[in-house]
Amino acid sequence: MRDHDAGPHIHPSAVVAHAARLGRGVHIGPFCTVGPDVVLGEGVRLVSHVAVAGHTTIGDGTRVFPFASLGHEPQDLKFRGETSELRIGRDCMIREGVTMNPGTAAGGLLTSVGDRSVFLAQSHVAHDCRVGDEVIFSNNVMLAGHCTVGDNAILGGGAAVHQFVRLGRHSFVGGLAGVEHDVIPYGIALGNRAHLAGLNVVGLKRRGFSREAIHELRRAYKLLFSGAGTLRERTEAVAAEFGGHPQADEVLAFLRDGGERAICVPRDGRDLP
Structure with missing residues (x-):
């Protein structure tokens, strides 16, 4: 004490x-x-x-x-x-x-x-x-x-984050990553230059998120980053299907708020959870 x-x-x-x-x-x-x-x-x-x-x-x-x-x-x-x-x-x-x-x-x-x-x-x-x-x-x-770093974010050793980048809540940045684009809440960013590599499922479990919440967030993530159309169109599709889901709503708000940098996305539709 x-x-x-x-x-x-x-x-x-x-x-x-x-x-x-x-x-x-x-x-x-x-x-x-x-x-x-x-x-x-x-x-x-x-x-x-x-x-x-x-x-x-x-x-x-x-x-x-x-x-x-x-x-x-x-x-x-x-x-x-x-x-x-x-x-x-x-x-x-x-x-x-x-x-x-x-x-x-x-x-x-x-x-x-x-x-x-x-x-x-x-x-x-x-x-x-x-x-x-x-x-x-x-x-x-x-x-x-x-830069803006949300609550409960974790950055691995030697990671470098470009000016004006936003890292969402509960996001994870891998060691030695070079992050030049915004990372969504609950996302994982890996590599140099960093790409989105799925959701921070380990972190979500450690923070007590329910299995159902993680499952729904995974579904929203897949629709957001593997569906047809532009990212803006997919954002609206996620809003229509998952509106009211707290974690999905947080990701949508992050995307809609915008920032100085582009959004970090998966490589060629890969890295889906």
């Missing part, structure tokens, strides 16, 4: 700005640096050699491991020093060498990460990204600017 009644514990070698706001039970280990506009929630733990800068907020209970760099200016040549934010949620794990950048004027001046997400060593969240709750980034995942 977190000791919310305790004051912050700061190692003598750490450099913490007087204006930084530190919650109860914060632990700042050796050789960390914390800037004046940083807010650390209750029970946040910076293990050692962590650099937190800019207008960065880290939620209660999040742990940050050595050599992580959070909130330093974005890697965008158009950035001109405007005030922007990085917001990290509660109970996240941010492992060694992870980098997260704040937003830019072109993306709403905000990068946000949800609660209970895990970022393994050397992974990167670029400027203006929106990352949901309970997301997992494996080692060396690279997320370019302006």
